Amino acid sequence: LPIQENVPLAPMTTLGIGGAARYFLPARDEQEVAAGVHWAGEQGLPLFVLGGGSNIVVADEGFPGLVLRMELRGLNLVEEPDGIIALEAAAGEDWDQAVELAVSRNLAGIECLSGIPGTVGGTPVQNVGAYGQEVSETLVWVRALDRRSGCVVTLSNADCRFSYRQSIFNTAQPERYVVLAVTYRLRRNGEPALGYADLQKELAGTPTPSLAQVRDAVRRIRERKAMLLVPGDPDGHSAGSFFKNPVVSRAHFERIQGTAPGPVPHYPAGRDETQVKLAAAWLIENAGFRKGCTRGRVGISSKHTLALVNRGGASARELLALAREIQDGVNQKFGIELRPEPIFVGFSGV
Numbered sequence: 001l002p003i004q005e006n007v008p009l010a011p012m013t014t015l016g017i018g019g020a021a022r023y024f025l026p027a028r029d030e031q032e033v034a035a036g037v038h039w040a041g042e043q044g045l046p047l048f049v050l051g052g053g054s055n056i057v058v059a060d061e062g063f064p065g066l067v068l069r070m071e072l073r074g075l076n077l078v079e080e081p082d083g084i085i086a087l088e089a090a091a092g093e094d095w096d097q098a099v100e101l102a103v104s105r106n107l108a109g110i111e112c113l114s115g116i117p118g119t120v121g122g123t124p125v126q127n128v129g130a131y132g133q134e135v136s137e138t139l140v141w142v143r144a145l146d147r148r149s150g151c152v153v154t155l156s157n158a159d160c161r162f163s164y165r166q167s168i169f170n171t172a173q174p175e176r177y178v179v180l181a182v183t184y185r186l187r188r189n190g191e192p193a194l195g196y197a198d199l200q201k202e203l204a205g206t207p208t209p210s211l212a213q214v215r216d217a218v219r220r221i222r223e224r225k226a227m228l229l230v231p232g233d234p235d236g237h238s239a240g241s242f243f244k245n246p247v248v249s250r251a252h253f254e255r256i257q258g259t260a261p262g263p264v265p266h267y268p269a270g271r272d273e274t275q276v277k278l279a280a281a282w283l284i285e286n287a288g289f290r291k292g293c294t295r296g297r298v299g300i301s302s303k304h305t306l307a308l309v310n311r312g313g314a315s316a317r318e319l320l321a322l323a324r325e326i327q328d329g330v331n332q333k334f335g336i337e338l339r340p341e342p343i344f345v346g347f348s349g350v
């Protein structure tokens with residue numbers, strides 16, 4: 001196996017923070033994935049599967065085990081009955097290229113998920129969502145290596161137990177599966193999803209937008225918020241949203257609304273009427289943290305309050321100190337503990 005040693009991880013992440021992988025293996029086919037997983041098991045080493053590095057924070061000490069970089073390739077469209085097309089995508093494919101392929105063939109279902117950095121394999125893990133769509137709405141199968149049995153298994157949508165930013169892959173069974181490929185069910189010539197207010201505003205002059213126009217609109221919005229990776233943007237070194245949007249009781253929301261200077265942004269939280277989802281970015285701003293504020297080499301993006309950014313040469317320690325300061329501020333003001341959204345790699349006890 002072409003295993004490398006002491007490979008710096010920071011350049012493989014969008015944040016650009018953190019130490020090295022003790023061992024590192026780029027895996028280009030399923031045999032290499034299986035062999036790498038087996039090797040780590042034999043050595044008694046922890047394993048981390050790296051995709052696009054767009055949603056992770058790596059510890060300054062690095063990762064003491066094997067980092068397996070998922071490099072499986074393949075994007076296939078398979079015709080099914082009734083205008084349904086299955087998009088079968090290997091875990092190492094760039095997610096936005098998968099979306100681009102779907103949109104270019106006029107296949108609906110993932111157009112609002114345009115411009116999200118990262119790989120296909122990461123999408124089921126955190127149930128990637130944006131602008132009113134989540135991958136759980138179109139995902140049909142996940143092909144995965146089950147580390148417990150050593151076998152390749154196929155998980156259905158129900159098996160993945162999706163909810164907002166959650167699945168079995170990051171809750172009930174966090175270490176168990178290595179995602180190899182994902183199948184999404186798309187609709188030929190389907191209507192785009194236009195549920196999100198920001199998106200409706202952006203498309204106000206376009207009464208019946210095509211999938212391609214929705215994709216462009218989403219990318220424009222993301223670019224304005226520095227949530228699209230643009231080389232040279234000083235706000236680009238982030239892990240996207242650093243915190244999840246918290247779900248609170250309606251009573252808690254009403255208490256906050258009662259003392260707020262204006263309307264408090266809130267959204268339905270699934271089917272349960274007694275719960276509401278609040279905008280973490282609003283809570284952070286209204287706890288006194290400004291866009292563009294800086295603490296040494298880290299800060300808050302000047303374009304979106306929910307993105308914490310590396311302003312150059314930052315450490316994970318500095319980043320986590322700022323995150324803690326924000327969590328404490330929001331907790332004191334609103335009685336809500338914000339939960340981080342990225343995956344932490346190489347930290348003990350986080």
Ligand code: EPU
Pocket residue numbers: 129130131132198225227239240241242243244245265279280281282283285291303304305306341
């Ligand atoms: N807001 C602010 N300040 C800001 C930005 C937003 O107060 O700087 C408030 C506004 O009231 C705004 C509301 O927050 O209306 C929502 O903002 P936005 O539409 O930008 O979405 P978000 O809730 O901050 C979520 C996802 C993003 C996703 C967008 C668009 C989470 C944690 N984040 O952000 O996903 O792109 O919606 O759908 O759910 C990610 O997970 O990494 C991510 C980027």
